[in-house]
Amino acid sequence: MSDITRGGQFLVKETKCEDVFTPEDFSEEQIMMRDSVKEFVDKEIWPNKNRFEAKDYAFTEEVMKKAGDMGFLSVAVPEAYGGMGMGFVDTCLVCDYISGATGSFSTAFGAHTGIGTMPITLYGTEEQKQKYVPKLASGEWFGAYCLTEPGAGSDANSGKTKAVLSPDGKYYSITGGKMWISNAGFCSLFIVFARIEDDKNITGFIIENDPSNGITMNEEEHKLGIRASSTRQVFFADTKVPVENMLAGRGEGFKIAMNALNVGRIKLAAACLDAQRRVTSNAVNYANERIQFNVPISSFGAIRYKLAEMAASAYAGESATYRAAKDIETRIKLREAEGASHHEAELKGVEEFAIECSILKVAVSEDVQNCADEGIQIYGGMGFSEDTPMESAWRDARIARIYEGTNEINRMLSVGMLIKKAMKGHVDLLGPASKVQEELMGIPSFDTPDYSELFSEEKELIGKLKKAFLMVAGGAVQKYGPDLDAHQQLLTAAADILIEIYMAESTILRTEKLAKKEGEANVKEQIAMAKLYLYKAVDVVTQKGKESIISFAEGDEQRMMLMGLRRFTKYTNMPNIVGLRETITTKLVAENSYCF
The missing domain is CATH 1.20.140.10 (Butyryl-CoA Dehydrogenase, subunit A, domain 3)
Structure with a gap:
């Protein structure tokens, strides 16, 4: 185990190029998966961008069901629960290429497969997994994740939503309000975090979406970007949830939330990659076609500067994301070989590389925003128009610096976690x-090096x-x-x-x-x-x-x-x-x- 790179060790250990995984190392199976996802996006999503921009939430749900039919929602789900049981690199690969056309679908996909399904896969009891995960993996049901509250954003453990045990000990009554809930408008179940009595930490629950059980919602939020991603406030008023629907143990909700965010961070980085590729390709297309002063603007140095920088940042994002994804996958396999269950191995594997996950989240989310901004500039006045794809790309990119922990929080986390690892001797x-x-x-030394x-x-x-x-x-x-x-x-x-x-x-x-x-x-x-x-x-x-x-x-x-x-x-x-x-x-x- 000591020979395997640990999270954060890149800073003090020289890594050989042979030891990093790159997009050029994709297997034939991975290339087939990539191509099928790209074909799906080009057929079902890209031609219908206008419907997403027109806030067609029903269409988002429709395309999500098609993604379920194709198996894309089940890539990370173990085969025992109706999934494809593929590796961590494969899950990042699907997140990458399915996210290229629109942030609305990318957010719906990520919220469902990540924070909607994954907490049950990783923390649920066998009964919870058998009951819920196959429906989520197939797209028969969709999931949503209720953590954020008006007074609890970055400070996630400060939520005020309460869970009160019934006198007969058979159920909890959940009361409180959650906000910015992705997929709320069409989800079948919620992962909800609430506090029992005066516990130090919150607790997670699985709650089926039944309006007759004290669940109400505000209207859809009107947002800068990701316009067809259903985002609503959700309110629980004495909503009854059976005690067997507690997720993990009492007071373990904060741990669930933090580990879900670690996985979400690297997958968010992956979900920004194809957006960058497509923005760059569109900018190159336009620069080649746009004639000014009798020549294509792609011949102008000022434009060429932008295109080169856009491409280099996309290439760097790919390089770092797939390097970390493979390191996580290697650690997961190692844990499994030592006898850990799949969910224990995945939790520990991702947790090991939490520093890299935070690094990637910050770097790639900022690069995709810069890329889209330069894309608008290359298009000039047309870039500001809804008739071209650039302005929606820019608006959609903006949320990436906020969710899965703001970039400010992730910057401090990356250094803080590294120092803690040093204190523990890791x-x-x-x-x-x-x-x-x-x-x-x-x-x-003043020697001239070779x-x-x-x-x-x-x-x-x-x-x-x-x-x-x-x-x-x-x-x-x-x-x-x-x-x-x-x-x-x-x-x-x-x-x-x-x-x-x-x-x-x-x-x-x-x-x-x-x-x-x-x-x-x-x-x-x-x-x-x-x-x-x-x-x-x-x-x-x-x-x-x-x-x-x-x-x-x-x-x-x-x-x-x-x-x-x-x-x-x-x-x-x-x-x-x-x-x-x-x-x-x-x-x-x-x-x-x-x-x-």
């Missing part, structure tokens, strides 16, 4: 951080960026100790450094692996995207590192750390960024799509 940060301190006191191999300088630079993080995080922990949580601006700056390291390293490793297989000459555009992404990452580390150091260090310590930051973010051979963008865009324009 990731050795202290040793590497001490070595960085010694290096700062020593004299830097960078003859592909990415040798880039990999050395990523190693130095890791040192920059260890320097900043180590200094912050020394300065503030247990009070570090109170310094949120410092934590979020450190998180940005951590995020860029993981994303850039994943992109470099994927491309190195691909180049060894295909030959450097055949993947020059991917090499350019990897180098471009790293260059941008170095800029972020430089800025956020400086901001962090100045916030907690003074005098000689500050000068030494700033000098160390310059050393850790310095290229020996600065890449020609304009040339890299040209290489990428030339391929995009020639292929008239995102083609990597």
Whole structure:
């Protein structure tokens, strides 16, 4: 087990390119699954975008039933409960490609398969699983998840919904209101979180949607995006739920909620990927067709800049998401081989990589928003019109930075979880951080390194960026100790450094692996995207590192750390960024799509 990478270890352990999983490693079965999902989206969803934008909730439900008929709702469900029982990479693959056309359907799909079905699969009793999961897996029933309340958003455990045990001990009466409930308008059951007496933590319940049992709803919310995703407030007034419908044990609801969010975070990242590919492809199409000053606007440097950046961020998102998905799958299989049940193995597997899940959620949700924003800009005035796909893509992307835990919360979580892992001895940060301190006191080497191999300088630079993080995080922990949580601006700056390291390293490793297989000459555009992404990452580390150091260090310590930051973010051979963008865009324009 010690040889298997643990969550967060990417920061202190050198990863070989052979040890990362990439989209180029999909099996024949996975490629068939991907293609069938793409065909479904192109046939059932993309041509009907206008119906989603017109808030046709009934159509969302209709297409969800078709997805159930195709088996797409059951990919992650064990075969014993009517599912396909496929691996974690497969579930991310389906989330990825089924989400490309519209955020409305993506949200309905994710809410049902993730937080609507998964809590029962992972925490339910055998009787609960047999009763409910087959109906959810087939699309006969749809699920919804009731956690958020008007006064309990990011602070999920502060909910006021009450559960009171009946005198005969046979049922609980649930009373309270929930908001932002996806799929509420057509769901058959709710996963509901409520507090029993004055318990410290909330408890989960499975409640069938029966209006005669004290369940009422407000009208559909009118939202900026995801317009045909049914979103309502749900109210429970002495709603009776049998005691056997408690999910897991009393007071374990907060644990269920947090673990569901971990899985939801990486799947949300996956669900942003095909949206980026499609936005990029649409932007390339338009730039090739739009003639100004007698030439296509795709020939203008300002437009080519945007297209290259959009493609590079999509490529990086794919690289990091599938790397983490495979690491989680490997950990799940390892746990199962050691005798754990499937649900125990999946819970622990995802929990192990909770840091990476938070990193991905932040990075990819922000990249898809930037991508859609640039897509609108490339379309110009037409991008602002509902007649083109860009404005809906931009509106749909906006929610991704809010749900599954806001990006602010996830930034703080990623660093906080890493420090906790270090305290428990799961990731050795202290040793590497001490070595960085010694290096700062020593004299830097002035030897000219050998960078003859592909990415040798880039990999050395990523190693130095890791040192920059260890320097900043180590200094912050020394300065503030247990009070570090109170310094949120410092934590979020450190998180940005951590995020860029993981994303850039994943992109470099994927491309190195691909180049060894295909030959450097055949993947020059991917090499350019990897180098471009790293260059941008170095800029972020430089800025956020400086901001962090100045916030907690003074005098000689500050000068030494700033000098160390310059050393850790310095290229020996600065890449020609304009040339890299040209290489990428030339391929995009020639292929008239995102083609990597």
